Amino acid sequence: MKITVLGTGDMGAALAKALKRTRHQVFLRGSAEGSGSCKALSESLGLPEAKIADIADSNIVFLVVPDAGLKSAAAQLEGFDGIIVSVVGVSGYLIDENKSKQSAAETVAKLVPGASVVHGYTWMSSGSVELSSERANTSVVHCSDDRDVLNTVCHLSDEMGFKPVKAGKLINSRFAEAAGFLWGAIALEEDYGWNTYFEVHPENSTTE
């Protein structure tokens, strides 16, 4: 598959490294063509910068931008009809400024209506993503309204070295994104550490 990582900061870089270990073709893109963070990452990983045409014909785009940049990021995805993996964390979830109380992934689905959106990776740090290949037991939850697309992204996460866990429809991304705050309370407030991660032990496997 052709995969673009849109957003080349800490988390985008960690995911790009994990994607590079798969058999897929990986492109990178920052906030605009020629972005400094994208150039630096492109050079260090040996992965090409995506042109707008590359984004358009990607099978999957990992959207890894701050929620404040969602509208302008969506402009780079205008007309996109593939899969978007939303790795966007909400900065004000369940707090006053997010009056709509919808998840970032739901916002992405509204901003790019032709795409199939899957939520993922917001309950872990970029450091945990980097360590996932050594640990081989880092769970990532995925939610989507399209079951086939959910299966595709779960298989990809498996190839990337994670333990994918299905969490139902996209509306559940509200809980999954909120779990990022729970992670923060555990890892940062209580000082369990930046690379603290969740591992889910299912009684029955549901990844097929």
Ligand SMILES: NC(=O)c1ccc[n+]([C@@H]2O[C@H](COP(=O)([O-])OP(=O)(O)OC[C@H]3O[C@@H](n4cnc5c(N)ncnc54)[C@H](OP(=O)(O)O)[C@@H]3O)[C@@H](O)[C@H]2O)c1
């Ligand atoms: N860092 C983590 O551990 C972590 C963990 C889980 C989830 N997340 C989520 O991942 C997202 C990114 O976090 P981060 O820590 O990687 O942030 P970051 O280091 O500040 O990087 C943000 C990146 O987003 C890009 N960007 C900003 N606006 C954009 C736009 N309109 N279109 C395309 N790219 C745009 C920036 O590109 P330029 O450099 O070109 O400006 C930059 O490369 C956030 O939503 C965060 O909640 C982060």
